Amino acid sequence: MRRILDIIKKRTGGQAKSTIPFRLNLLFFIVFVLFALLVGQLAYLQIVYGGKFQAEVDRTDKTVMTGSVPRGMIYDSEGRLLVGNSTENAITYTKSGSVKSSDIYQIVNRLTKYLTVEKTNLSSRDKADYILSAPGKSSKVVKQMPKSYRVNSNGEALSTTKIYANEVKYVEKQGIHLSDKDLQRATLFKKMSSAYSLSTVFLKDKGLTSREIAQVSEHLTELPGVSIGSNWDREYPQGKSIESIIGGVSTEQQGIPDDELNSMLASGYSRNDRVGTSYLEKSYESILSGTKSKREVQVGSNNQIKKSSVVYGGQKGGNLNLTINSKFQKQVQSALKEQFSAAKSAGITQYSDGAYVVAMNPKTGAILAMAGIHNNPQTGKTSEDALGVINRTFVMGSAVKGATVLGAMMDGVITPTNNTLADNPIYLPGTSVKKSVYPVGTFSSLSAIQALQVSSNEYMMALAMKEANAKYTPHSYIKMDSDIFSKLRGYFNQFGLGVKTGIDISGETTGIEGSTTNSSGQLKTGSALDLSYGNYDAYTLIEMAQYISTIANGGYRMKPYIVQSIQKTKDDGTKGALTSVTKPSVLNKVGFTNDELDVVRKGMYAAVHGSGYWTTATRLASLEPKVAAKTGTAQSFYYNPDNPSSDPPETVTNSLVTFGPYDDPNIAMAIVFPNLTSEKGSYPQLLAKQIYTDYYKLTGQK
Template sequence: MVEKKKKKKKSQLPFRLNILFFIVFLLFSVLILQLGVVQILNGEEFQAEIERTTKDYTEIPVPRGKMYDRNHNLIVDNEAHYSITYTPAKGIQAIERLKVAEKLAQYISMDSNDDLEGVTLRNKKEYWYLKNEEEAKSRLSAEEAEGMEPGEQYNTILERIKKTEVDDFTKHQLEVMAIKKEMDKAMTLTPQVIKNEDVTPEEFAKVAEHLGELPGVNATTDWDRKYPYDDVFRNFVGSITSESQGILAAKEEYYLTRGYSRNDRVGKSGLEEQYESLLRGRKEKIQYTTNKQGKVVDSEVAVEGERGKDLVLTIDMKLQKEVNKILKEELNAIIKENPYKNRYVDTAMAVVMNPQTGELLSVAGQTYDRVKNEFKPTGLKTLYAAHPPGSAVKGATVLSGYESGVIEPGQSFYDAPIKIAGTPEKSSWRNLGRVNDYEALAQSSNVYMFYIAMRMGGDFNYQRNDKLNFDPSAFRQMRNYFSQFGLGVPTGVDFPYESAGYEGPAPQAGNLLDFAIGQYDTYTVMQLAQYVSTIANEGYRVRPHFLKEARMPVPHEDKLGPVYKSYNTEVLNRIEMDQKYIDRVQEGFRRAFQTPSGTADGYFADKPYNPAGKTGTAEFEIYEDGNMIYTENLSLVGYAPFDKPEVSFALIVPHTKAGNSINNKIGERILDTYFQLKKERKNPTKDTSEEQTGNEE
């Protein structure tokens, strides 16, 4: 019986084991099936997740385009220099940047005053925080932190770091902070300059040798602008922002929407600003591949970089240097001749251009600093400093008289002092007797212009000591005529800014008479140049411009590439006046320069280049110690040759005293120089090279 029970137990044991084995088999089968599903159906997806990488792009700046004068002499160049940059990967933490900064500080010096003085108290506290993180965090209790955002927690901790705890850093530690401060400005995958001024060859070599231990750091080259002609024309060229400035904050949105980065250098003044879109070039685009940890695993050039386009300007640098020299010498002569009498004069300005094309050949100015006893270039005043020009505008006055119908060609008036009831007597520089329109321009009759103004105001029956019948709308009518020449309106010059001059506010009869002789509204020298060019150019007003053409960059740095775009003559308007009227004013201008009675015949009558033009003198009041002192603005406009004009000019010398002819002397020397240079270029000697060093100013 017992034996039978044992047999029964033995038979039950294998059965239970079989059930257990079966269950285990089922479990393994399910596991194998699941692994199969993962491997076969989802294997590629999971493998892709394991190998997942991200492709990002960064853009590397390229050198800006260069600038040349009309004869292809280099005005603005690029000068390469060493630069140390930092390009952070994604997700880089502050402590990691600090470690890189500490290593980098072993190879470069940041001991300049600007760098070390730029380290703020907050920079020091941030450094202390990273070096003593546990202790720093202990200064904020868990209860306090509970109701704060992370940024608020961090700022509170920094506030609780005492100033005394960060006062004793070594010079080396301060240099580390200066480096990290620059690194903190960097945006992901965007190069940030750490040091580019005075990077020594030794520093460059050490950094380049240890790049493997300096993640994100690069030893590369950057560019600064170089000016072979020193200060000659420099104020028109303008400037660009520094690496630390980046794009201009006032125009941030403008630049960012056009593909700029915040640390890109841009033109901030002058032609650098005006033609930023041409000069900037195309940045090199690098594609970076990063893994899940944010480490760069591959990179390749996606878009080749291209240097900015080169600009060929209309300026003749040799003429520019000479005009500056002329202005300086003539100013110096009258100041030294009589320092007290000419104590108010300090500036002379001139514009030389091609009246048919609007090409600006020279735009110059010189100002004498009496405190420093030196001259400095102030050519920008030709664009923004407006002055009453005097009789130089009488050509526009006569043409206004013709077109409005208040005078006829050849009409004459007796030049004797004008006296209107209740006002001071007005006259010409001397009593000229009876003069017609030709003689009024040649001899600069104020009275002739007064008759035009009175008639345009509605009074055709002037009687001495009577009041005038006057319609104030005559002011607007005459200004409308003047604006056709560019007087009182923007010239349209291709520069970031220019003044349109100033309109006198009181529309009274006496002021209209002053307006007619250029002693009420004010104009810039650029406006006067456009005005005389319009008369020389048969009534066609053209836009003055600095840019002649843009050229494609080429690998050979010493050569100009093919033309990208030419900037040709742009006619703004043709004055609404009969050609026979323009012809008469042109003849009046010729007589002013070439006939014995002309106001400038002593300087231009015997010139072979057949000039024409108009002198101007405007009284200008200066108050000194409560006393009113009269000074004179001397101006001159002209062109040559009379029968086929190729050059025109305008100039003003404000605040002189009576008795000198500096305007005529400057104008004569400018035209003499222009035609002499033309002759030299037509018949070059063996040595025709132009010096590009030294400052004639």
């Protein structure tokens, strides 16, 4: 040691100097320089960019949110409310952009101190989501999970999504036991979590007490996103029997139907908007839904809602005024139920589909009433099915013969003054005789008027054979022009048979055409004859109503409609100014002459007021003012859906078309009782008679 000191002294001139103060000074100098640089940088940022950073802190984005408005109401032709809205207070939640599951968890637990909600059917996943959202719960579960739940076979960490799925799996394996209150919280948590960013959902909108409203209102500051609002539901002051015509509205949970999602989102709807899903509610959705309210929301840089203000209160949905008189509608429904019950008591409805009726103004196309009963042959239970009038098809039988006769006159094979034909049955090879209900030989010949009066099938087949230039040898041979089906159907179509009527209710179907050739490609001549008297193609009842209205009004095929006008809603909820009125629409004019039409009208009058045993619609003869009608009976079969391979039992379908008063028609009707086991009873005529009686009394016609 001494040796070392001697060497140092020699090199330093005899004195040893310490290096520690120099190192400390160097260190202090470096720290000073760094600190000075930091202060300079902070000063630079404060002076140059301070305003910019402050603006960023205070920055808000303005977002426009839309809100639903009360749906428009629906009234009958006399101004009676058919469909309205019942408004109730509601607790709502608007989800902010950056809210976390743990935040929702805390809001839910605070909210259930003041609010009781109905538990829903929660899946185990829903319950696990609620449990894992508790502050710190997720990280705690991750630590408890087996290593295989966190890393893969290579020791690499799993994705966040996969780890969370394993958290749920782990919690489910441990067993989930929630109290009644926790289940309520989990229900709210699910609703709030599933909401879209900045969208509003209803947490409770039924059975909300004044105490709950008061308590929630007092604590809104600790419940971010929660507010007091209102919701509506459809109500039916005149009863729900009209609902099958009106249609339905989706719930908030159902939202927009999947098949219309893209188009409605593009039109400004939200996914959870309540919209019309069927019939009038759907057809007039754009009118009934109104114009949404607009709320401007200011969202801060932390994605929390800072301010909200209404910029447009919205416009309530428009009101629909229908052509239907609800009093008459109820009378029609009651009469239909009475006659179907009578048929049921007679034991002839075991295979029946039900019964349907529609009445319309033949001059305008306005629907006056429509009602239907659907019968389930397996259970015998019945249900309201007014829409069966436009979406169910039936083989109607002889009720279409008016179109057959007028088609033949337009084709030129008969004329108003030369229309008497031999009344002979048709004998085709390999099939039973084609004839009328009365015995062969009852009539040697018939005029067109007489043929309609007694409903002669032979006469209609003779017309079809003339139109087809048929060559016929009884029992052995018949040949027809290949266009006979298109010719007959072409005339039928002019009256509305076999084509859509254009009624302003969504869901209308069209009639069903039978095949024109057999498996060998040969023309089905026998079926062409069946078509001529209504025993082949199937039609909807609204098509039948349009057809008889065309005969009643002089040849104009009118477009049926059920909405008479559209009306605004005032701020106080009352009806405002009319925005549109439906004008009668002529779809086409059928090309017959007045003389040709007169033949058919007289034939339908004779079917009611003519003499003789085989006159078909005499149960309507006592009505005043007088009416005209044409009955129909078609052979049909009941196919059991539970046993489709079994031989179907043979049934009959009874139908009726009618109009009145005869001299100046203002009501036309079509009625069908399908798949009865007996044609006895004349239920369509008895139903029509009651409806005429009620209608004449209601409208003061004598």
